[in-house]
Amino acid sequence: MKRIAARLKPRPLPPVSPPCSSPQPPASVSASSLLSEFTKLCNQQDFPRAMKALDDLETHELRADPAVYSDLLKACLSRRAVPLALRLQSHILSSPHSPHTFLLNMLLSIYVKLRLLPQARSLFDEMPQRNVVSWTTIISAHANVPELSHNALHFLVSMLCHGVTPNMFTYSSVLRACGCVSHLVQLHSSIYKHGLESDVFVRSALIDAYSKWGLPQEALCVFDEMPTGDLVVWNSVIAAFAQNSNGHEALHLFKRMKRAGFDPEQSSLTSVLSACTSLALLELGRQAHVHVFKYHQDLILNNALLDMYCKCGGVDDANIIFTRMADKDVVSWSTMIAGLAQNGYSREALKLFDSMKNSSTRPNYITILGVLFACSHAGLVEDGWSHFRSMKKLYGIEPGREHYACMLDLLARAGKLNKAVELINEMGFEPDGAMWRTLLDGCRAHKNVDLAMHAAEQILKLNPQDAGSYILLSNIYANAGRWDDVAGIRKVMNEKGIKKQPGCSWIEVGKQIHTFVLGDGSHPQINEIKIQLESLIQRLVRAGYVPDLNFVLKDLEGEEQREDSLRYHSEKLAVVFGLMNLPKGQTIRIRKNLRICGDCHLFVKLATKLEKRTIVIRDPIRYHHFHDGACSCGDYW
DNA sequence: TTAGGGTTAG
Known part of the structure; x- marks a missing residue:
């Protein structure tokens, strides 16, 4: 056996021989020629003959050589030859030199990579001996399947009961399967106990787990304990904040990462774009776009870019990027459809959905949400019903809670309140x-x-x-x-003691975010802003603006007081601040925490005509593009 | 032979 292994190592494989006329190998066959024959038959996908060649290994008493089996297993993986892998399993298990844990682990890993979880489970159960690699492989296999991930923890417990000590591979796998925060804390404690907390894989897995459970500050604590840098760990902690709606901290960490000497790459840039998206920072997003050119073929990064432009009021830029993208997946289509709808281009969104249907990409749950949103925000009741009723039949997507919520919105906005109640029932x-x-x-x-x-x-x-x-x-x-x-x-x-959440608007001027809150006079320019606002209102009134008091809580006493409470809505202050500080011709972009009220909507429409400005206001649901006295929402929001 | 980061809704 040793001689065979020695011959296999230094020598290149012999040339592939022509197909055998006889199923029997020659009597003096060598291990290398058997392997060569086997590889050739695998390449030809001639599995019956490949299996016969495999049986010949046994005939020649070659089956116990781990090097031969290792090569055969690799061939199985690269050619996805499942029947051969199963045949190898029985060979290895029946070997007189069993248990061959190394080879069986390899086979276990192959089943997992080929997504053959039942075969992996069966082999795992049959293994005469299991070491830390066997346990980690089966844990990882379950942790990667969301509906089976709870089993990963059961396997970990079982592993401990069998006296096998987990290693860094085990923990970085099982952390993905935490079903609750208390499990995560217990695992974190075990990691410390085993002295594995400084492993970068474990650390990034811990950061991801805390992030997944909405605990980015805990993720940051794990990160800050890191003595030496690691790019993936940096990316993990930046993503932790970007994914937990703390764009400011994500951007702050991104700057720290660059100062620490790390070059941003796809993952870091994707999180930065996501942070810009959540903060509506179009200009910063554009700066990140410059770096994206280096990775222009990266689909996820391009999708994040699309989303950033859609959500920061740059839907035209998004359209250009979308058209130029060489590869588009369901996320690209869904982002663009929802983006068009949110920006007031519902009919264009529905046209794009038609194009998607003609492409090779199948719509998913989220795509249909975008389509229903488009119908809802344009009052297209019949289209909405049609898509809603056919989604299961056409795409196999069962309407979920969010789809019903969209349909309720569609019906309620359109005044079909009885239909909405029927739908609830x-x-x-x-x-x-x-x-x-x-x-x-x-x-x-x-x-x-x-x-x-x-x-x-x-x-x-x-x-x-x-x-x-x-x-x-x-x-x-x-x-x-x-x-x-x-x-x-x-x-x-x-x-x-219930208080209404105060309206708040943000505007980016000179790379700085300015915040305006109803009733808060803390902005350094507030007096000047109020003077300018008064002046603008007077000019608007002369042009026909009548404050709409329907949007004020009506128990306020007196018309004057009611009018005051409208006058200082945060978006009005932000608009005036934008007019005062942004150069003529530049679009004023405002983000706000509450939906825009009807009076501010009218105010901004008229202001765009009077001041000859384009104003984009993003509320928590959609975007209003005001231009020349009109809004992209068509006053239906 | 076992482990890590990024995108669409809400």
């Missing part, structure tokens, strides 16, 4: 607060007090502190002249 699951809130919004717009009361009641059962619902209901009562009910709501809010 047929959903097959309990409506959540957001769904009732959608209905409540529709009730306000279409003045249905009774249904509004029912919807508000349901929301407050689910979340008794929901200030928005109290305000909406109060406004609905006020519109109906039910002042006693308005007073009752205000009393309940006071008693429970």
Whole structure:
């Protein structure tokens, strides 16, 4: 055996021989020629003869040589030859020199790589001996399948019970399978106990796990304990903040990473773009775009770029990038469809969906959400119904909670409130607060007090502190002249200490973010802004602007006071600040935390005409592109 | 023979 192994190593494989006329190998066959024959038959995908060649190894008593089996196993993996792998398994298990744990681990790994989990489980159960590699392989295999990941932890417990000590490979695998924070903390503690916390793989896995559970600060603690740098660990911690809606910290860490001497690459840039997206930082996003050119073929990075332009009001740039992308996947299409819809281009979004149907990319759950969103925000009730009713039949996608929520939005906006209630009744699951809130919004717009009361009641059962619902209901009562009910709501809010979330707007000027909050006079230029705002309002009034007091909580006393509460809505302050500080011709881009009210919408429309400016306002749901007295939403939002 | 980072909704 040793001689055979020695011959196999230094010598190149002999040339491939022509196909055998006889199924029997020559009597004096060598291990290398058998291997060569086997490889050739695998290449030809002639599995029956390859298996026969494999049996010949046994005839020539070659089967116990680990080097031969190792090469054969590699051939199985590269050619995805599953029947051969199974035949090899029985050869190895029946070998007189069993247990051959090394070879069986290799085979186990091959099954996992070929996504043959049942075969991997079966082999794992049959293995005469299992070492840390065997356990780690089976743990990793389960950790990678979300619906089976809980088994990964069971295997870890079983491994410990069998007296096998986990290593850094084991922990970095099992961390992906944490089903709750307490498991994560226990694993973290075990990692310390085994002295594995400084392994960079374990560290990045810990950071990812804390991030996944919404604990980026804990991820940062793990990161900060790192004595030496590692690019992946940097990328993990940046992603932890980008994915947990803390774009500022993500960008701060990105700067730290560059100062530490690391060159950003695809993963870092993707997180930076994601941070720019969440903060609506178009100019910074454009700077990141320059670095993306280096990796222009990277699909994920391009998708992040598309999303950044769509969500930062640069939908035209997104369109150009999308058209030029050589490869597009379902994320690219979904991003662009939703992006067009959110920016007021619903019909273009639906046209793009038609193009997608003609492409080789199949829509997924999220694509359909974008399509329904497009219908909802353009009042296309029939199109929406059609897509909703056919999604399962055409694409095999069962309508989920979010699809129902979109349909409710579509119906409620369009004033089809009874249909919306019917849909709630047929959903097959309990409506959540957001769904009732959608209905409540529709009730306000279409003045249905009774249904509004029912919807508000349901929301407050689910979340008794929901200030928005109290305000909406109060406004609905006020519109109906039910002042006693308005007073009752205000009393309940006071008693429970419920306060409306203050409106807040952000605008980027000179690489700095300026924040405006309703009722907050802390901005250094606030006095000048208020003077300019007064002047603008007067000019707008002369041009026909009448403040719409329907958007004020109606229990405020007196018209003047009501008007004041509208006058200083944060987006109005931000618009005036933009007009004062951004050069003429430059688009004013504002992000805000609440949806824009009807009065501000009218104010901004008229201001764009009077000041000859384009203004883009992004609220939590969609984007309003104001230009020359009109808005891309067509006043339907 | 076993392990790491990035994109679409909400």
